[in-house]
Amino acid sequence: xxxxxxxxxxLNNVTMxxxxxxxxxxxxxxxxxxxxxxxxxxxPSGCGKSSLLKLVSGLMPPxxxxxxxxxxxxxxxxxxxxxxxxxPTLLPWRTTLDNVLxxxxxxxxxxxxxxxxxxxxxxxARKLLASVGLEGHEDKFPWELSGGMQQRASLCRSLIHEPDxxxxxxxxxxxxAFTREELWDILQNLWMVRxxxxxxVTHDLREASYLADTIYVMSKRPGKIIVARENPLPRPRDxxxxxxxxxxxxxxxxxxxxxxxxxx
Amino acid sequence: MNKKLNLRKASPWLxxxxxxxxxxxIVRIFNIPPYVLPTPxxxxxxxxxxxxxxxxxxxxxxxxxxxxxxxxxxxxxxxGALVGSSRTIYDAANPLLVGFNSVPKVALVPVLVMWFGIGxxxxxxxxxxxxxxxxxxxxxxxxxxxxxxxxxxxxxLGATRKDILIKVGFPRAMPYFFASxxxxxTLAFVGSVISETVASNVGVGYLMxxxxxxxxxxxxxxxxxxxxxxGIAMYEIFNVxxxxxxxxxxRANPTN
Numbered sequence: 001x002x003x004x005x006x007x008x009x010x011l012n013n014v015t016m017x018x019x020x021x022x023x024x025x026x027x028x029x030x031x032x033x034x035x036x037x038x039x040x041x042x043x044p045s046g047c048g049k050s051s052l053l054k055l056v057s058g059l060m061p062p063x064x065x066x067x068x069x070x071x072x073x074x075x076x077x078x079x080x081x082x083x084x085x086x087x088p089t090l091l092p093w094r095t096t097l098d099n100v101l102x103x104x105x106x107x108x109x110x111x112x113x114x115x116x117x118x119x120x121x122x123x124x125a126r127k128l129l130a131s132v133g134l135e136g137h138e139d140k141f142p143w144e145l146s147g148g149m150q151q152r153a154s155l156c157r158s159l160i161h162e163p164d165x166x167x168x169x170x171x172x173x174x175x176x177a178f179t180r181e182e183l184w185d186i187l188q189n190l191w192m193v194r195x196x197x198x199x200x201v202t203h204d205l206r207e208a209s210y211l212a213d214t215i216y217v218m219s220k221r222p223g224k225i226i227v228a229r230e231n232p233l234p235r236p237r238d239x240x241x242x243x244x245x246x247x248x249x250x251x252x253x254x255x256x257x258x259x260x261x262x263x264x
Numbered sequence: 265m266n267k268k269l270n271l272r273k274a275s276p277w278l279x280x281x282x283x284x285x286x287x288x289x290i291v292r293i294f295n296i297p298p299y300v301l302p303t304p305x306x307x308x309x310x311x312x313x314x315x316x317x318x319x320x321x322x323x324x325x326x327x328x329x330x331x332x333x334x335x336x337x338x339x340x341x342x343x344g345a346l347v348g349s350s351r352t353i354y355d356a357a358n359p360l361l362v363g364f365n366s367v368p369k370v371a372l373v374p375v376l377v378m379w380f381g382i383g384x385x386x387x388x389x390x391x392x393x394x395x396x397x398x399x400x401x402x403x404x405x406x407x408x409x410x411x412x413x414x415x416x417x418x419x420x421l422g423a424t425r426k427d428i429l430i431k432v433g434f435p436r437a438m439p440y441f442f443a444s445x446x447x448x449x450t451l452a453f454v455g456s457v458i459s460e461t462v463a464s465n466v467g468v469g470y471l472m473x474x475x476x477x478x479x480x481x482x483x484x485x486x487x488x489x490x491x492x493x494x495g496i497a498m499y500e501i502f503n504v505x506x507x508x509x510x511x512x513x514x515r516a517n518p519t520n
Contacts, residue, residue: 054416057416057420058420059416059419059420077419077420077422078420078422079420079421079422080421080422081420081421082420083413083416083417083420084417085413085416085417087411087413089411089413089414089417091432091435091436092512092513093435093436093438093510093512093513102431103421105427105431106418106421106422106423106427106431107421107422108422141512143512157417158417161421167420169413
């Protein structure tokens with residue numbers, strides 16, 4: 001290949017502040033994420049992790065530097081990104097199935113096909129829901145689901161249109177430990193079936209070590225990437241991995257980085 | 265359990281009957297003359313004697329109220345949508361709206377009479393002017409309080425402003441909208457009756473004014489009761505519509 005870089009997401013010397021006069025939210029950040037790579041960003045709270053997601057998805061422009069996705073400079077919302085947050089943000093007047101189908105009503109070309117091919121799309125949504133263990137809950141309303149089930153549905157909504165890029169902002173942060181670890185496996189499975197590029201923002205170091213190929217550690221505000229750590233653990237990972245020495249070593253190492261940046 | 269439910273269902277009737285009994289007793293015990301405060305029984309009897317006239321005036325009041333209210337709904341939704349979806353329009357319109365809402369509408373009736381003459385038109389306009397404000401505020405609030413995360417989800421899918429408004433904004437604003445209708449319809453009655461009282465020769469407001477000039481206080485109170493009953497009836501209709509159309513927002517107390 002020529003000079004064209006093969007990374008899917010690239011940040012070149014990016015800085016960002018929310019408005020003029022504000023302190024920097026993100027300071028001279030460089031990142032290269034390959035297509036299909038699972039990346040986790042960890043750091044102390046308020047370090048600009050969420051700003052990073054907004055930058056890459058084009059919801060916020062960088063103050064300085066360039067953000068490239070698929071070799072094109074990002075200049076507005078990307079239109080193909082899947083997103084999920086700590087708050088599942090499902091629409092309470094729609095059933096689970098209709099919530100999952102929401103992106104199909106917006107993303108082209110699906111939005112023009114949806115009405116005619118409704119059955120086909122519903123089938124697709126049902127399959128996706130079944131793959132996260134929500135079979136039989138398609139016609140329930142969000143408030144009839146538990147927190148973990150809502151988050152699964154939110155995950156389905158972020159993936160139904162088969163996005164190339166998935167942004168996760170502490171998606172499992174509000175769940176109990178057991179549900180959280182169950183959802184790690186569900187996410188890993190979805191990703192292994194159809195690899196998409198993931199940027200997962202989290203403050204859970206075990207979560208990052210369990211899921212990611214590469215873990216970026218950010219300093220406290222103004223956020224800056226101080227460590228990029230490859231994850232040596234083989235795939236697929238299961239709950240047993242979390243009790244092995246390499247896993248705990250990795251978590252330990254990340255913990256000490258965080259300790260350093262918090263002390264700095 | 266069943267007993268409790270029955271009591272709950274009966275409670276609005278019991279409270280209404282209780283109020284009338286109390287009123288009746290107070291008037292009789294303190295021997296209040298009927299030209300000051302008539303008893304409810306007397307008002308109802310007189311109301312029945314004049315029921316043909318009351319029916320004619322009441323239907324007219326209902327008509328002007330509903331027409332004014334309908335205009336308020338259309339105007340309120342459009343303005344609320346504009347105000348709720350743009351910060352700039354909100355900033356521009358807000359002081360004007362608050363200022364306008366602070367003006368006593370009764371003071372505007374003479375102006376309307378100068379423009380349109382007495383009767384139906386000023387009553388409709390007064391009903392409209394007094395009732396659109398809560399609709400604007402509620403629709404705008406429903407639209408403006410959209411979760412930022414949800415907005416991000418939709419924008420990153422390529423949703424336009426219009427998409428967001430239709431898919432999320434309006435459905436989300438529905439409970440706010442219906443809640444405002446209940447307030448607005450009762451205000452619309454206030455508006456049309458005010459206007460009828462000041463400048464009309466038809467309507468319950470006019471009926472009450474002419475009855476009081478003849479010291480027929482029981483008829484005045486009969487008119488008041490008719491307005492109250494119409495208000496309750498309209499309120500209940502919108503209450504039922506609200507519960508049917510936005511079940512998801514009332515899930516906490518489904519029996520309500």
